[in-house]
Amino acid sequence: MENLMEELLWRGLIQNQVPGLKNKLNQSTTIYSGLDPTSDSLHLGNLLPIIVLIHLQKKGHKSIILIGGATGYIGDPSGKKNKRILLDKEVLNKNAISIEKQIHHLLNFFSEKIEIVNNKNWMKNTNFVEFIHYVGIHFSINYMLSKESVKNRIENKKNGISFMEFSYSLIQGFDFFYLNKTRKCEIQIGGSDQWGNIITGIDLIKKKTGKKTYGFTFPLITKSNGIKFGKSEKGENIWINSNKTSPYKFYQFWINISDNEIEKYIKIYSFLNPKTIENLIQNHRKEPSKRILQKNLAYEMTRWIHGETKSKKIIEITSILFEKNHRIIHILNEKIFDTIYENIPHACLSKKEFNKGYFLTDFLKKIGFFSSKKKADFAIKNQSISINKKNVKKNFLIKKENIIGNKYILFQFGKKNFFIVKIF
RNA sequence: GGGGAGAUACUCAAGUUAGGUUAACGAGGACAGACUGUAAAUCUGUUGGCUUUGCCUUCGCAGGUUCGAAUCCUGCUCUCCCCA
Numbered sequence A: 001m002e003n004l005m006e007e008l009l010w011r012g013l014i015q016n017q018v019p020g021l022k023n024k025l026n027q028s029t030t031i032y033s034g035l036d037p038t039s040d041s042l043h044l045g046n047l048l049p050i051i052v053l054i055h056l057q058k059k060g061h062k063s064i065i066l067i068g069g070a071t072g073y074i075g076d077p078s079g080k081k082n083k084r085i086l087l088d089k090e091v092l093n094k095n096a097i098s099i100e101k102q103i104h105h106l107l108n109f110f111s112e113k114i115e116i117v118n119n120k121n122w123m124k125n126t127n128f129v130e131f132i133h134y135v136g137i138h139f140s141i142n143y144m145l146s147k148e149s150v151k152n153r154i155e156n157k158k159n160g161i162s163f164m165e166f167s168y169s170l171i172q173g174f175d176f177f178y179l180n181k182t183r184k185c186e187i188q189i190g191g192s193d194q195w196g197n198i199i200t201g202i203d204l205i206k207k208k209t210g211k212k213t214y215g216f217t218f219p220l221i222t223k224s225n226g227i228k229f230g231k232s233e234k235g236e237n238i239w240i241n242s243n244k245t246s247p248y249k250f251y252q253f254w255i256n257i258s259d260n261e262i263e264k265y266i267k268i269y270s271f272l273n274p275k276t277i278e279n280l281i282q283n284h285r286k287e288p289s290k291r292i293l294q295k296n297l298a299y300e301m302t303r304w305i306h307g308e309t310k311s312k313k314i315i316e317i318t319s320i321l322f323e324k325n326h327r328i329i330h331i332l333n334e335k336i337f338d339t340i341y342e343n344i345p346h347a348c349l350s351k352k353e354f355n356k357g358y359f360l361t362d363f364l365k366k367i368g369f370f371s372s373k374k375k376a377d378f379a380i381k382n383q384s385i386s387i388n389k390k391n392v393k394k395n396f397l398i399k400k401e402n403i404i405g406n407k408y409i410l411f412q413f414g415k416k417n418f419f420i421v422k423i424f
Numbered sequence B: 001g002g003g004g005a006g007a008u009a010c011u012c013a014a015g016u017u018a019g020g021u022u023a024a025c026g027a028g029g030a031c032a033g034a035c036u037g038u039a040a041a042u043c044u045g046u047u048g049g050c051u052u053u054g055c056c057u058u059c060g061c062a063g064g065u066u067c068g069a070a071u072c073c074u075g076c077u078c079u080c081c082c083c084a
Helices: A004-011 A021-025 A044-058 A089-108 A128-134 A141-145 A148-155 A168-183 A192-209 A247-255 A259-269 A274-286 A292-306 A308-321 A334-343 A351-355 A360-367 A373-381
Strands: A030-035 A062-067 A115-118 A185-191 A214-218 A346-349 A385-387 A408-413 A417-423
Touching: A004 A021, A004 A044, A004 A259, A004 A274, A021 A185, A021 A214, A030 A044, A030 A168, A044 A062, A044 A089, A044 A185, A044 A214, A044 A259, A062 A089, A062 A168, A089 A115, A141 A148, A148 A192, A168 A185, A168 A192, A185 A192, A192 A214, A247 A292, A247 A308, A259 A274, A259 A292, A274 A292, A292 A308, A308 A334, A334 A408, A334 A417, A346 A360, A360 A373, A360 A385, A373 A385
Parallel strands: A030 A062, A030 A185, A062 A115, A185 A214, A346 A417
Antiparallel strands: A385 A408, A408 A417
């Protein structure tokens, strides 16, 4: 446990810390982090607290994950320039249930059991007057106004802050107090935007009980282009749920991380031990074109989230899809095509429909690979379309000969966009 | 309550003062091509739709004037600023 703090620092998982944290981490204690059920799935952003809690638990601490059924109902103003869209209780409950399932799934992988609590269970019977008296008495308005999250919104006349959001940090502060009282929880962790809320909890516990508690935050991870990490180029979140982000896409996300960022991310996201990571980094630097770090991280993450079998399959089809020799594709068996079909964007078309005869541009639009014929047309002109790995030079009528494996046609746009059509 | 400014494509932002080469300058982003390693950087192209030498739809919304309107007129909605 002595090295825990150093390891967390080495991994880049500590941005800000309460003094004395290091000593506290040297003895077994209880740590919690909360996440509000604003969606029915976790994404790479809110996976981070869970990763850190697992690290801590593995080193002998007890971790608690708090699902914010109550706080989600209020909406955390931290890190938000504008008002949040409010979710009603039913949605929050549904989200909480499916997130809890996901968390169990994530923990099973490590055979770790982490307690999951929901703050609606202790907030639902709270009386407003009692709460304000019990908690509000300890916080001056001056103190609350000085919080970064509040300050920003007060200066912003257009999107002022509601009293409800203003009170958010008191509820989160109370959560920490409650967990300290009932579960001897002494450390709260969160993303860097949670610093203010964590301090509120620490202050509340101090004032109520005189006990000293701790906290730390991890950095807000942004990519070099300024986009929040964990979002795709289009700004979509990369979700844990395979219906929202396909395992193939998930794998590709990691594979595509650039060299100058991959070292940082493998430290943050993978559970490989530091020595292994250092070795991989050395090897990667020798031959960056092998993409050792990207492949390792992509594999580690995909097998954690989507399982060993699935990730092996994805690696297999990835190597086929990105194979430079276009002849390879013609000697594959049907089973592999079936696997490809299941894992990448696809469409199916009846033989009857196919036999009507389509020009490539119309076909691409029809199957949904391109949203408009013009775009498809332009792509062909640019020679960025391939059929069955073979570059298309100009628009032509799709024929039977284009079907391979007896029932599939593989389309490719650019280097990394694939689409497969099944003719049945 | 009084006065002023504005609303243009994914975003920012020209054009509006004399109405017509304006699908709408430019920048960013995004996508593609070349080079590579499914990297970065760089250079090039694209960035409303279609039955593509042409047609249709688009400059806050609804009307009007005109052969013709993002540009002029009327009404409406919304946003911002200043003074009370």
